[in-house]
Amino acid sequence: MAQRISGLYQLVRVPLIYKGLMFALGADNAIKRYVNEVLEPAPGMKMLDVGCGPANILAYLPALDYTGIDLNEKHVDYARAFYGNRGRFIVGNAANDLGQDEHSFDLINVSALLHHLSDSEAITMFASLKRLLKPNGRIVTFDNVWLPQQRVTVKLINKLDSGLNIRWLGGYLELLNGLDFDVQTRVFHDLLRIPYDHIVMIARNSPRPQSG
Template sequence: MFSLGADKAITRYVNEVLRPTPGMKMLDVGCGPANILSYLPSLDYTGIDLNAKHIAYARRRYGDRGRFIAGNAADDLKQEGKQFDLINISALLHHIADSEAISLFASLARLLKPNGRIVTIDNVWLPRQRVAVRLFNYLDSGTNIRTPEGYLRLLNGMGFDVQTLFLNDLLRIPYDHIIMIARKAS
């Protein structure tokens, strides 16, 4: 993964998009082995993933630097209402169906502090997309890559103000990413 420029990409994503601050409470949904934790300042980190092996690895690697939960964010965090300043969802939405994503966002909305943010990043279909990017999208294991409108529809009617950003230079290979930053509408 590092050969694709992941180290530089994660650093850029954290610094330019997530912008975490020391002490904030962060939830990382679909955290995998929690690799992003190495790039974060000292904060109150919770990572959740369905893959128990990834969670076990994260616990071994990071110890008490975070809390790691093997489970489903939509079901297994209900007791944590309005706890998180920042909720990160990296490269997950294009792996789940619309109904699952909508359920996930509804659950996460209840976990977000009033001034908190949900930030997502996924690959995207764009008009007049470069041929190489289209090829990588077709080869991706995610079967639900969406257009920008498709991603935004997942948040319809949930009371969020959503800002979208597009990056086409995050990795060394040609890839287009959509970033959504969702805040509760005031």
């Protein structure tokens, strides 16, 4: 993991502090829009939430088959305590600790995680997630991003982020190279109460050519 974990950055590892900070920034509105405009989950879907944290997103999802995985044991314990009847929660690394059959998930959410991973870690993770995705499934990612002519305040906030690998759009797209995805991108500038830029990638399995 490429992130700051010392000093004040340790506080975000505490579930109640993390949730309080996120909602002070306006995360409730951000999650609602992200779910409704990007994830578009349907009832009954099988969904994997990678880097689920305390599973805040569950409050905004319909009834579906949910699995959350995160390395932070405290966050996972919190999710189990509050949402234990709504899904499965795993402490571990999505690249090698899931133990799921191939082609298991309709929707894989990777939210606010990539900028905490090195290129090699992210590429390994995506290769594993590709195997878990159903043929018509989607992987959706959400991270802060560097942009040309970016607002000064956003640049400052990016530099203070605990994740050390905030990328330009091209850098995020390169993580999916060679995996045979069709990828769409979208940039949000207004999800939080503070100036912030977010990049969304929606990766779908490329359709196979019809044999003649």
